[in-house]
Amino acid sequence: MNKQLLIFDFDGTLIDSVPDLADATNAMLTTLGKDTYPIETIRNWIGNGSRMLVERALVGDITVPEGALTKAEADHAEQIFFEAYTKIGGSKTVAYPDVDSGLKQLHAAGYTLALVTNKPIRFVPKILESFGWQDLFSEVMGGDSLSTKKPDPAPLLHVCTQLGITPDQAIMIGDSRNDILAGQNANMDTLGLSYGYNYGQDIRELGPTEAFDHFTDLVTWIMKDNI
Ligand SMILES: O=C(O)COP(=O)(O)O
Ligand SMILES: [Mg+2]
The missing domain is CATH 1.10.150 (DNA polymerase; domain 1)
Incomplete structure (x- = not known):
């Protein structure tokens, strides 16, 4: 790993x-x-x-x-x-295909997982609980947890500091330019997912380390120790 x-x-x-x-x-x-x-x-x-x-x-x-x-x-x-x-209250919110099993697979493999969203933090715990994911993430940051949010690298660097892990040991994974830029600004490798919301733009144009069309392909790629 x-x-x-x-x-x-x-x-x-x-x-x-x-x-x-x-x-x-x-x-x-x-x-x-x-x-x-x-x-x-x-x-x-x-x-x-x-x-x-x-x-x-x-x-x-x-x-x-x-x-x-x-x-x-x-x-x-x-x-x-x-x-x-x-x-x-998240009534129509669903997990993307293979996310639940993929997160559990990565967690079981020994990776530390963290969540950094631009969503206000007050909405996050309830949604995590609705999917049974509340114990998977070692750190959870919302868009208002600090004074700046993604694409600023501050929340990502804060997570690293809290966990005692250096940015070169971390990967930022997301669907939006804000995620890829935040990761790049934090000197992290970045992985893009093409199915989310990126203002209609192809995530590959942001130059992530790698990009995937399905969550399961991302999990397989990480598990193969590609970076
Ligand atoms: O709330 C938003 O605007 C986006 O949230 P995200 O950072 O989890 O994609
Ligand atoms: Mg997003």
Whole structure:
């Protein structure tokens, strides 16, 4: 085993949470008397945490121009989104194929697993428990656990420090440019998964160490000690 620590992204990598995030986003927009959006549009707004999702939905575009929203407006909408997402509670969220068995296989093989998501931390434990994964991860970080989130390397480096593992012994695994850039910024090897949410862009364009179309191929590749 050449590497010790596998840091996983959550949404778009282990779980498909788009249906619930889209429902919560549209519930927020409806409450505010605004037009709703199709799930495929909202899918491309995910990746930079809830606040950014809410702001993108309010302006109806991935780019939120400077000054387009007041802080009070965005705070209010985010609060409504949080209430809606809490109420929905992951009812339509599913694990991607072979993730459950793959995580357990890697854990049993002796890898230390960690989770670093841009999702607010308050939503994470309940979802982990719903899949029975709460004991698999040695460290779990949300998008608001520190003052910066992916693509900033800080949460990844924090996990390494907490576990006493150096970045060259770790791999960052995710579906989004934010994961690949965070890993590269932390001087880690990175593994991309092509099936998640990367703003419609091919994850391979970010130059990960390797990329896979299925979680099971990633597990096989890691187990073969390719890096
Ligand atoms: O909440 C998001 O925007 C994305 O979360 P992720 O970092 O787990 O993909
Ligand atoms: Mg993701």
